[in-house]
Amino acid sequence: MEREGRKVLAADPEWWRGAVIYQIYPRSFQDSNGDGVGDLAGITRRLDHVARLGADAIWISPFFTSPMKDFGYDVSDYCDVDPMFGTLVDFDALVARAHDLGLRVMIDLVLSHTSDQHPWFRESRKDRTNPKADWYVWADPKPDGTPPNNWLSIFGGSAWEWDSRREQYYLHNFLTSQPDLNFHHAPVQEALLDVARFWLKRGVDGFRLDTINFYVHDKYLRDNPPLPKELRNDSIAPGVNPYNHQLHLFDKNQPENLDFLRKFRAVLNPWNAAAVGEVGDAQRGLEIMAEYTSGGDKVQMCYPFEMLQPKRLTAALLEETFARMRAAAPDAWPCWSYSNHDTVRHITRWGLTAAAAKSYATLLACLRGSICLYQGEELGLPEAELSLEELRDPYGIQFWPEFKGRDGARTPMVWVTDNANGGFSDATPWLPVKPPHLPLSVAAQEGDAGSILSHYRAVLAFRRAHPVLRTxxxxxxxxxxxxxxxxxxxxxxxxxxxxxxxxxxxxxxxxxxxxxxxxxxxxxxxxxxxxxxxxxxxxxxxxx
Structure with a gap:
């Protein structure tokens, strides 16, 4: 299907099956205008690196208009580019260049919540009768004025915030500035499907769906039961977070979510587009992933957190993971990843040597499923050590020092060694480039047959040469x-x-x-x- 005259890759409804997807965190990939923040033009400049690595697609974390309280995961306009990252023209140029290189483009849609600066929320909070009064999750307080139930925010504390305009609480599973949309209200679903249509028409090949299992809440607002201490784990939230004290039966993972996912898939199909969902659940992630990807009528792929946990992936854990997945739904399709923008880089998290990192990369390329690689993973970057003063992540600042947040995995990509900023920017970067990263730069590893970068290129070439590893x-x-x-x-x-x-x-x-x-x-x-x-x-x- 031709998209407004731009080059389109060959139509293949199964392109996603076994694909290697390279995640780009736009603030930290490449700065093109000297302001210390990465941007879309910078991504375009560096796409040759991704293509040479052997990826099939890129996933770009949010670049939409945003007040940046959660660095783009708080969207105030779904259909425009934040000036920090460029313009829609810059995005069009990025898509065109990616397609010329044979790379498909997936973008990160944050549909479960918006920024409190989004026009929808500004209208919704005015009163209880305006046209968008039901677009967000509002609830009356208990008779004693306390929140309507015991739901907790992943970022700490109650998931409910009082609003004096409506004299009601609104739900926020994340920051108080990220109110949750009400998926029980049909116009909300249709508006979000229109967002997907907007970007599909613009040339994107698919979406990464943030917090896909958080879309729908229990409409009766029932309390979550407590989770026994022996069953708690810190794969979704750090151990010091009380979020781990509950079994999250009612604030997410609701059956009505399947109906929305079927509608979303119907929007994707005419474009041969694909979606990969993030399943954030510490107890049932694999089973939810299987449910959301089986049957061929919902999203094509999901990634659970089994390989993103603090605990190192062992042979026994891998065997157990695939057995659970097979029991839940044999036709489910996972998308495996070791690292992303929300987790400690796996080199540090699992304490890997260079030899171990290469072994794990080979294993990943041989698994059934698709693959997500996080920028810098192919260089063997460890987690950057940042001080409290250097942090920008509100999550890390909230729980410091027991949890240091996500900034250590978000520091800039290192392209060269002979530059204090690693070739990322001519200005002071928004997060510092730490000295241990510089010797691992792309330039330093080029031409070294024994480098981790060379190994990743060889691994992906091997996977491509043997289609059985993909499908x-x-x-x-x-x-x-x-x-x-x-x-x-x-x-x-x-x-x-x-x-x-x-x-x-x-x-x-x-x-x-x-x-x-x-x-x-x-x-x-x-x-x-x-x-x-x-x-x-x-x-x-x-x-x-």
């Missing part, structure tokens, strides 16, 4: 100590074994004749039906 089945998943092994089957069959530990391990090959592949990734050959895997070693073999 084939994944069978016989087994964990033996630190080693996880499985087979990918389709037009060819590939056996994968990865040692996720620092000790020598031995693995028996499946019966049959196998040819070692992936030697450029350090794949180790089998002898006598067995393969000895060194620390962080891998074995990739193709059935002869």
């Amino acid at each position: 084939g089945t994944m069978e016989d998943i087994a964990a033996q100590g630190d080693v996880v092994s499985f087979r990918r089957r389709g037009e060819e069959e590939i056996f994968c074994a990865v040692n996720l530990g620092d000790r020598l391990a031995e693995v028996r090959m499946p019966e049959g004749n196998w040819e070692t592949v992936g030697t450029e990734l350090g794949s180790q050959a089998a002898t006598g039906g067995r393969v000895a895997l060194g620390p962080w070693g891998v074995c990739l073999a193709k059935r002869a």
